Amino acid sequence: MFxxxxxxxxxxxxxxxxxxxxxxxxxxxxxxxxxxxxxxxMAIALLIPVSFEFEPAxxxxxxxxxxxxxxxxxxxSAILLRTPGTSASAxxxxxxxxxxxxxxxxxxxxxxxxxxxxxxIISGFVLLFLSPPLAKVALWFGPAEYFLIAMLGxxxxxxxxxxxxxxxxxxxxxxxxxxxxxxxxxxSYPRFTFDMIGLMGGIGILPCIIxxxxxxxxxxLCAGAAHGNISGLKTLSWRIWPRFSxxxxxxxxxIRGWVCGLVVGIIPAAGASIAQWIAYAWEIRRAKPGDQFxxxxxxxxxxxxxxxxxxxxxxxxxxxVLGIPGGISAAVILGALTIHGLQPGLRLFKNNPxxxxxxxxxxxxxxxxxxxxxxxxxxTFAYLxxxxxxxxxxMIILFSVIxxxxxxxxxxxxxxxxxxGVLGYFMEKYDFSTAGVLLGLVLGPIAEDGMRNLLIIxxxxxxGFIMGRPVSLVIIFCIVVIISFSFSKKGKQGA
Amino acid sequence: MPVYIGRAISxxxxxxxxxxxxxxxxEFPANGHQLPQFTxxxxxxxxxxxxxxxxxxxxxxxxxxxxxxxATKKQYLIxxxxxxxxxxxxxxxxxxxxxCFLLLSFLIAGVRNFRTVAITVVVSLPIMYAFFxxxxxxxxxxxxxx
Numbered sequence: 131m132f133x134x135x136x137x138x139x140x141x142x143x144x145x146x147x148x149x150x151x152x153x154x155x156x157x158x159x160x161x162x163x164x165x166x167x168x169x170x171x172m173a174i175a176l177l178i179p180v181s182f183e184f185e186p187a188x189x190x191x192x193x194x195x196x197x198x199x200x201x202x203x204x205x206x207s208a209i210l211l212r213t214p215g216t217s218a219s220a221x222x223x224x225x226x227x228x229x230x231x232x233x234x235x236x237x238x239x240x241x242x243x244x245x246x247x248x249x250x251i252i253s254g255f256v257l258l259f260l261s262p263p264l265a266k267v268a269l270w271f272g273p274a275e276y277f278l279i280a281m282l283g284x285x286x287x288x289x290x291x292x293x294x295x296x297x298x299x300x301x302x303x304x305x306x307x308x309x310x311x312x313x314x315x316x317x318s319y320p321r322f323t324f325d326m327i328g329l330m331g332g333i334g335i336l337p338c339i340i341x342x343x344x345x346x347x348x349x350x351l352c353a354g355a356a357h358g359n360i361s362g363l364k365t366l367s368w369r370i371w372p373r374f375s376x377x378x379x380x381x382x383x384x385i386r387g388w389v390c391g392l393v394v395g396i397i398p399a400a401g402a403s404i405a406q407w408i409a410y411a412w413e414i415r416r417a418k419p420g421d422q423f424x425x426x427x428x429x430x431x432x433x434x435x436x437x438x439x440x441x442x443x444x445x446x447x448x449x450x451v452l453g454i455p456g457g458i459s460a461a462v463i464l465g466a467l468t469i470h471g472l473q474p475g476l477r478l479f480k481n482n483p484x485x486x487x488x489x490x491x492x493x494x495x496x497x498x499x500x501x502x503x504x505x506x507x508x509x510t511f512a513y514l515x516x517x518x519x520x521x522x523x524x525m526i527i528l529f530s531v532i533x534x535x536x537x538x539x540x541x542x543x544x545x546x547x548x549x550x551g552v553l554g555y556f557m558e559k560y561d562f563s564t565a566g567v568l569l570g571l572v573l574g575p576i577a578e579d580g581m582r583n584l585l586i587i588x589x590x591x592x593x594g595f596i597m598g599r600p601v602s603l604v605i606i607f608c609i610v611v612i613i614s615f616s617f618s619k620k621g622k623q624g625a
Numbered sequence: 626m627p628v629y630i631g632r633a634i635s636x637x638x639x640x641x642x643x644x645x646x647x648x649x650x651x652e653f654p655a656n657g658h659q660l661p662q663f664t665x666x667x668x669x670x671x672x673x674x675x676x677x678x679x680x681x682x683x684x685x686x687x688x689x690x691x692x693x694x695x696a697t698k699k700q701y702l703i704x705x706x707x708x709x710x711x712x713x714x715x716x717x718x719x720x721x722x723x724x725c726f727l728l729l730s731f732l733i734a735g736v737r738n739f740r741t742v743a744i745t746v747v748v749s750l751p752i753m754y755a756f757f758x759x760x761x762x763x764x765x766x767x768x769x770x771x
Contacts, residue, residue: 162761168761172761176761176762294675296671296674296675296678297675299667299671300639300668300671300672300675303664303665303667303668303671304668306660306664307646307661307664307665307668309660310650310657310660310661314653314655314657316655316656316657317653317654317655317657319653319654319655319657321650321653321657321661322646322649322650322661349700349703349704350700352699352700352703352730352733352734353697353699353700355735356734356735356736356737357735357736518736518741519734520731520734520735520736521731521734521736521741521742521745523700523703523730523734524703524726524727524730524731524734525727525745525749527703527707527730528723528726528727529753531707531710531711532719532723532753532757532765535765535766536757536761536763536764536765539763539764541715544711545711548707548708548711552704555700560635574660577660578659578660581656581659581660582655582656582659585656
């Protein structure tokens with residue numbers, strides 16, 4: 131009955147308005163997602179005024195299409211230039227760029243496209259068929275679970291620090307410390323602001339990610355021979371469509387990435403930024419002798435790309451069913467939903483099934499369209515790897531400066547980005563983990579808020595409180611397994 | 626300078642910063658000190674590990690090799706140029722300063738194909754302007770000139 135009802139609205143998708151909305155959303159999302167400094171929430175917000183002209187279903191299809199494509203678009207620049215367009219593609223920059231340097235940019239793009247498109251489609255079907263029951267899972271997560279999920283994310287630092295474990299952990303801890311800068315929203319007390327107005331609001335993710343990855347990469351490119359290019363190739367392969375045999379070899383990495391994305395997506399406030407790191411850490415944990423994680427391992431890229439698009443559909447579940455946005459993009463879509471006169475909740479499924487199911491089908495359709503648009507767009511973007519380093523380096527620096535300014539409209543954030551850029555450049559040079567800093571900065575607020583809320587609701591007895599919650603115990607088990615594995619693996623490497 | 630001394634200096638710097646964070650966060654109210662002290666405490670322990678590691682693998686012959694040639698230092702010149710470019714852009718405007726910045730940084734980076742430089746600058750700046758201002762309705766830095 132439920133499946134029949136869902137399928138009965140599939141036909142609504144085939145209209146000029148809905149197909150145009152999908153195509154427009156995908157194109158805008160891909161372009162904006164690929165530009166460092168511009169994020170999917172910004173792209174979705176940009177489309178809200180455009181959507182006023184459309185029917186509610188068409189307007190929301192435009193938004194969800196842009197969201198799915200925006201997350202994927204960030205991977206282009208991450209893989210080809212090591213300048214992630216969004217925080218959701220930061221982990222892809224590690225393996226993706228190493229593959230590009232080996233002259234395998236097109237192969238990396240093929241895998242990224244396949245993992246993202248199929249991940250998005252699976253996530254879309256989960257959204258379509260399992261929304262109401264899965265939304266209840268989101269309600270199992272309280273402060274204790276949020277704190278532990280952040281801790282689980284932090285364990286990824288131990289796995290993704292390829293050189294010294296101590297340096298990797300120090301980088302992550304540095305990121306956590308950075309996340310405490312600014313006015314404390316529990317007590318309104320300024321922490322580590324040194325009376326600087328610009329630091330009162332805290333350190334934004336945007337200047338940090340652009341500085342650590344894009345600006346530092348721009349400086350690094352300027353340092354080399356001006357005439358050489360990143361890939362060392364003179365021409366690019368035209369074989370852009372993925373082959374079955376190629377994907378079959380990395381099937382388990384893809385599946386692990388998708389599963390990770392689907393599960394983490396359901397948890398409000400977790401999102402693609404965390405899912406990709408957990409998927410990447412999981413993949414490293416499953417490494418076999420001969421795998422080259424950190425030096426261009428396609429399995430690592432498959433897992434991160436599968437997870438960040440696997441999140442997209444399921445992160446909309448708590449938003450549609452409970453009115454709890456899973457992330458910033460979902461919050462903007464929630465705003466658009468209410469602007470168009472729709473109230474999220476189970477009544478949305480009862481009172482406006484034609485709208486909600488058409489949107490969900492639209493999300494799945496957008497992922498199909500994304501496959502075709504992305505593959506041709508990726509081919510064009512891939513030419514960037516043939517541009518001389520002396521041209522590319524200054525262009526990336528210029529884009530970083532302009533991207534941060536247009537993204538935050540803050541003069542202060544440009545300097546912050548530059549500070550992170552110089553820091554990132556030297557961290558890379560001396561084997562510290564820039565990914566660890568970013569991970570710490572992303573997870574810090576979730577961990578701290580979770581911990582402080584946990585202390586309040588548990589009456590300063592958090593251990594007993596956590597022990598009484600089955601979901602918390604499952605997460606603790608995962609943390610213990612990952613930590614023990616990471617240390618035993620590093621110990622073996624050290625030996 | 627031997628590499629192990631450099632590592633020891635890095636470890637001591639991390640230790641000093643962590644100690645500062647620990648003591649500075651003591652006065653934070655409403656449990657606001659917990660995360661900074663938790664992270665700085667672990668960082669202090671890890672920096673001691675790094676310090677011990679530096680002296681355990683002591684090799685006086687292994688020295689930090691700093692080359693002072695143009696080829697190895699040109700990225701710092703571009704960094705300096707960026708530091709000058711940012712405040713000037715807010716006085717003079719996006720187009721003129723970005724044009725000069727790109728031109729100079731291409732030259733510092735070592736690009737000598739002036740046709741490529743000219744085409745890149747002339748094509749990329751208006752496209753960026755049109756994309757950000759006309760399409761995204763974002764604000765680019767404005768000054769005497771647009």
